[in-house]
Amino acid sequence: MHMADALVSPAVAATMYVCAGAATAYSIRKVRMEDDAKKIPVMGVMGAFVFAAQMINFTIPGTGSSGHLCGGLLLSAVLGPYAGFLAMIGVLLIQCLLFADGGLLALGCNVWNMAFYGCFIGSLLLWKPMMRNGASKKKIVLASIAGCMLTLQIGAFSVTLETLASGVTALPFTVFAAAMQPIHLAIGFVEGLITAAVLCFVYEARPELLWGIGGTACSSKEKTARLSLSKTLGILVILTAAVGGILSLFASAFPDGLEWSLERITGSAELEAAGSAYDTAAAIQETTALLPDYAFKGSDSLAGTSFSGIAGAVIVIAFCMVCCRLFQFFKGKHRKFNE
Amino acid sequence: MSKLNNTLHNIRTIDEMARRSKRINRLHPLVKLCVTVFYMILVVSFDRYHLIGLMGMMIYPYLLFELGEISLKDALCRLHVVLPVVCMVGLLNPVFDTEPVGRLGGITITSGMLSMCTLMLKGILTVLSAYLLIATTTIEEICYALRLLRLPKLFVTQVLLIYRYISVLLSEADHMMNAYLLRAPNQKGVHFKAWGSLAGQLLLRSMDRADELYQSMCLRGYRGEFYYGSGQKMSGIDFAYLIIWICVLFIFRRFPVFELIGSFFVS
Numbered sequence: 224m225h226m227a228d229a230l231v232s233p234a235v236a237a238t239m240y241v242c243a244g245a246a247t248a249y250s251i252r253k254v255r256m257e258d259d260a261k262k263i264p265v266m267g268v269m270g271a272f273v274f275a276a277q278m279i280n281f282t283i284p285g286t287g288s289s290g291h292l293c294g295g296l297l298l299s300a301v302l303g304p305y306a307g308f309l310a311m312i313g314v315l316l317i318q319c320l321l322f323a324d325g326g327l328l329a330l331g332c333n334v335w336n337m338a339f340y341g342c343f344i345g346s347l348l349l350w351k352p353m354m355r356n357g358a359s360k361k362k363i364v365l366a367s368i369a370g371c372m373l374t375l376q377i378g379a380f381s382v383t384l385e386t387l388a389s390g391v392t393a394l395p396f397t398v399f400a401a402a403m404q405p406i407h408l409a410i411g412f413v414e415g416l417i418t419a420a421v422l423c424f425v426y427e428a429r430p431e432l433l434w435g436i437g438g439t440a441c442s443s444k445e446k447t448a449r450l451s452l453s454k455t456l457g458i459l460v461i462l463t464a465a466v467g468g469i470l471s472l473f474a475s476a477f478p479d480g481l482e483w484s485l486e487r488i489t490g491s492a493e494l495e496a497a498g499s500a501y502d503t504a505a506a507i508q509e510t511t512a513l514l515p516d517y518a519f520k521g522s523d524s525l526a527g528t529s530f531s532g533i534a535g536a537v538i539v540i541a542f543c544m545v546c547c548r549l550f551q552f553f554k555g556k557h558r559k560f561n562e
Numbered sequence: 563m564s565k566l567n568n569t570l571h572n573i574r575t576i577d578e579m580a581r582r583s584k585r586i587n588r589l590h591p592l593v594k595l596c597v598t599v600f601y602m603i604l605v606v607s608f609d610r611y612h613l614i615g616l617m618g619m620m621i622y623p624y625l626l627f628e629l630g631e632i633s634l635k636d637a638l639c640r641l642h643v644v645l646p647v648v649c650m651v652g653l654l655n656p657v658f659d660t661e662p663v664g665r666l667g668g669i670t671i672t673s674g675m676l677s678m679c680t681l682m683l684k685g686i687l688t689v690l691s692a693y694l695l696i697a698t699t700t701i702e703e704i705c706y707a708l709r710l711l712r713l714p715k716l717f718v719t720q721v722l723l724i725y726r727y728i729s730v731l732l733s734e735a736d737h738m739m740n741a742y743l744l745r746a747p748n749q750k751g752v753h754f755k756a757w758g759s760l761a762g763q764l765l766l767r768s769m770d771r772a773d774e775l776y777q778s779m780c781l782r783g784y785r786g787e788f789y790y791g792s793g794q795k796m797s798g799i800d801f802a803y804l805i806i807w808i809c810v811l812f813i814f815r816r817f818p819v820f821e822l823i824g825s826f827f828v829s
Contacts, residue, residue, distance in 0.1 A: 227644045228688035229681055230651060233607050251714050261776045263716060267723025268731070268772035274724065275731040276761050278566050279739060282751035292761060301765070309717060313724040320696045320704070321573060323640040323689045328602045391610055391681055392651045393659035393674055402650075417757050424762030432769060550629065 224378055224407070225318070225333055228326030232389035239385065240331030246339050247312060253305040262306055269302055270310035274317065281417050292421060293371040293414040295341015296350070300367075300422055303434045304346045311338035332385050336378040344377065345370035351435045358436045363422050368415030375411035379403040566736040573729060579632070580700040586630040590800040591703035592710050597807045598695040604815045605687045610677040611663075614821065616684065618814040622807070623690040630698055637693040641686060648685035652678040701725045730771070735764055 231239075254262060273294040281291060294314060298307035315333050319325040325333045353366045383399045386392055392399070425432055580587065601622050608616045627634050659674030695704075705718045739752075742760060746753065752760055813819060 225643075225647070227647050227685050228602055228606055228692075229644070229648050229685035231606060233603050236603075236606070247717065248714075251716055254716060261773075263720055264723060264776040264779060265769070265772040266720045268727050268768050268775060270720065270724035271727035271731045272765055272768040274728050275566070275735040276764060278569055278732065279735060279761065280565070280751035281757050281761075282749070282753060301769075309720060310724070312717070313721040316721055317701075317725055317728065320692065320701070321576060322569075323643045323692060326602075326644075326688055327599065327692050327695075328606060328688065386651060391677075391684075393655045393677060394651065395658065398654075398658075399651075416754075417761070420754075420758030421761045421765060424758035425765060428762065428766060429769075432766075 224337060224375070224382060225315075225325035226329040226336070226382055226385065228328040230386050230389060230391055231326075231329045231332055232391070233328075235385050235389045236328045236331060238331075239329075239335050243312075243331040243334035243339065246308065246343070247334075250305040250308045254309065257306075262302075266302060266306050266310040267313070269298055269307075270313045273298060273310070274314050276421075291414070292417045293341065293367075293374075293411075295338055295374065296345040296367060296370045297418050297421060299342045299346030300350055300433055300435075301425070304342045307346065308338050308342040311342060332381075336381045336385075340374040340377050340381075341370075345374045346435070349373065354433075354436045356437070358426060358430070358433065360423050360426065363426055364419040367419035367422055368412060371415035371418055372408060372411035375407045375414070376404060379407035564736060564739065566732050566739060570729060570732050570736070573732075575636070576696055577700065579697045580703075584630060584698070586626065587698045589698075589803055590794060590796050591699050591707040593796070593800045593804045594695055594699050595704065595707045597804060598691050600808060601691050601811055602688050604811055605684055605691075607815070608680065608684070610680050611673055613676050613680045613683065615815075615818060616680055616687075618818075618820050619687055619811070621814060622811060623687060623694060626694045626698075627690075630694070632694065632697050637690055637697075640693055641689055644685050644689050645682070648681055652681035655681070727771075727775075731764070731768060734767065738764060 228236075273292075277291045277294060279291065295307065295311050298310050301307070302310060312334050315325060315330060315338060319327055319330055319333070349370045350366050353362050380400065380403070383396070383403050387394075387396055387399065394402075422433065430436065601619070605616065605619050608619075626632070627637070655678040656672055656674035659672065659677060661673045662670050663673050663676065664671050699707075701722065705722045708718050708721075709715070738760060742752065742756065743749065746756075
């Protein structure tokens, strides 16, 4: 579910960075308030554990395929939602830098879609209320499966909204959502099973490692404010709708940060219209007709209008190649001279 | 080579590449980070039909691959992670967006085809630029740059710790998997009966290791401060690199440079 940089526009990326940044700042404040110096190394090692454990293929019986565990919920169940969220961001950052899994610009989206939902929604709204009166294997399995399925569904829905708001695809909303949601329901179920298996093992071996069990982490005030499953689901639906609504609002109001600032600075009215296909086609023709005299004579084809651009690209690349070769040649000569 | 081993190998290769003493590696990490992010913003800011304009942005990865003597082959291998996702979103564009915009040879080019190619090129360029950053800058240096950008110490420290312990835990997970596979030959992946115990054991070992790590950090005088990098100062070359790239990339984003150069030769 990692989003690539190509799937987000600068406006959506910036919006999601702000959202993820706010959640990160709040989590850092909460972790600092715990004042536990040991927490940082534990977060680091647990982040590395999730990274390593996600490389292990768990065979799904009867299918021939495999799945991996759900990092967000697992980290929250061990470290708590705030420290788990921060560790998950670290994992996502390293995944995007080292393995191109996700993107640097899309990191805000990925943090929101995977870490935020997994750690906050999954643990605070499902794990914690379910474990408040003590844990059992049955409860852990239920919380893990429900948590993974729910958070993956919201995450996949957010991916759909963010991609559509970025305007990079012509896919209609219904088609995109229909492609994303069912597959993530299945993935969520499998990830939930794997996460449940691991957490049940930990519960049997070292139950003190699990977070929020038996009311240890909550006050009596919090106990009175316990949420039922129906209320929890209601809140989730409202939250998802609100996030979706805000995102689409941003996408329609601010088409492109760079072009907006260019227009403010230069007063240029050459911004491409983001509207119907006709307007877009007209914009392309306008762009390619910047040098009509230099196109093929009498040609109104795309090959004719864009030939000068392609020729320019070839010339620039050839020029760069020559410069690079010259640079390396003189560098080699200089090295030989010094030897 | 197993998946775990392969990952370990990739991490070590990238780390070795980032520690070379090439000119580009010695540039200030903050400058490289800023140029990379600026480049990515410009790439994704292109309209979905602006393919020719986007081609101009190929100049940055091309020059850096050449001058930094970085293998393009290794970088292209990373595309297998990103391209399927991008393709999934982009491949249906020609089906839903069928407005014809021109003809190339005997083939009618539709706006959907253009947007599909633009999306794929955006995916390739952003992945290549991220690879260039990590191939010329160590994680410690990136963390140092993040600290210079005033990101909280707690966050940066745990990113660094995750990175340092990934190799340790990957190799531990690899040992466990080897032991498991030797006892369960001809089996692909982990059987569902061992799901909990295998990953759970790794988790318990990780927690014990975290405890040992904390004890050893305290013994070495850890008081919440961590070593992030060389602490190098920005030089004139760093400033020049930053300003030149920002200007060049801005010009390529704003003006149809390729078309202008091509026009001199085509007319």
